[in-house]
Amino acid sequence: MMDFVVRARTKIGIITGSGPDAGLDLWQKVLRANKQMIGDHYRGDLDAPFVSIISEPVLGLSMELEKNDAQVWSALSDVAKELDRQVDYYAIACNTLNYYQSQLGALSLRAQLVSFSEVVKQKLLADGIQKVALLGADSVTDLGEWSPYRQLTEVAEVEIPKSDGGLHQLIYDVKTFGGERKDIIDRFSTLVEGLEADMVLLACTELPLIPIKSKKSLIDVTDLVANELAKLSLSSSR
Structure with a gap:
């Protein structure tokens, strides 16, 4: 029973x-x-x-x-x-x-x-990840005073997207239209493939909602x- x-x-x-x-x-x-x-x-x-x-x-x-x-x-x-x-x-x-x-x-x-930031630091240290790209809203990726990830550089080399790469607007578009639209998927795929790092932190809760395929390792912080x-x-x- x-x-x-x-x-x-x-x-x-x-x-x-x-x-x-x-x-x-x-x-x-x-x-x-x-x-x-x-x-x-x-x-x-x-x-x-x-x-x-x-x-x-x-x-x-x-x-x-x-x-x-x-x-x-x-x-x-x-x-x-x-x-x-x-x-x-x-x-x-x-x-x-x-x-x-x-x-x-x-x-x-x-x-x-x-x-979120402490869980990410634990992940990088546990897996020995020394270089990672950080994708998120502008205030997150600039690693300035408003970024919860500003201390991430203490444990790894952090690549950030180009300021004119359209990521911030892409996040707004996911909030409005969802992540399934083809133009959103295409824009995000292009951005990810243009990064040098093989490991990519999806440090915005909207980004994992975009179903892209990539040879890079996408780390879903939400996960x-x-x-x-x-x-x-x-x-x-x-």
Whole structure:
């Protein structure tokens, strides 16, 4: 007879809205990773993780973060405080918004943030990756003060796309039209193939939504974070 006891697990959360499809993508990847980790012992619904998701449309202003800092932070901090009542660990389904990692830490919330940049650093160090291309919104790829990946150069050589390569607009187009349009696929394929690095970080949650084929190794940061969330969800309740 099947064991119908629901096991005690930690609770995980997802903050989304920049964009909402990215939050859905992260959730789906968490469910897939959870099922893979449980393996043959997976019983279906009862072995799915407890997930709370809050989608805040104001967070979509993060594409121009320098201009919208105050409004974005106000919305993000409010959402983080609300989610803190429900979960043990959480992630923000937006690479750009991980810029606020230190400010979120200063809120002294009980729930712990799973940082995109820290998960990426762990991946590069574990696999011995010494050179990687970084693709994302302008504020991410310029590795300046607004980039959550500005310390990535401490562990690897980082190639960034040309400033006039159209990547920022491409991300906007995915938010509007989705990643399946042929012109979007073609534009992204051309950009990726023009990079020197063989390893490419997809450091924007919209980019994995574009189904391109490439001989390069495309590292989906969302996938890395989903695996970490699933692993944490399988630990005993805090």
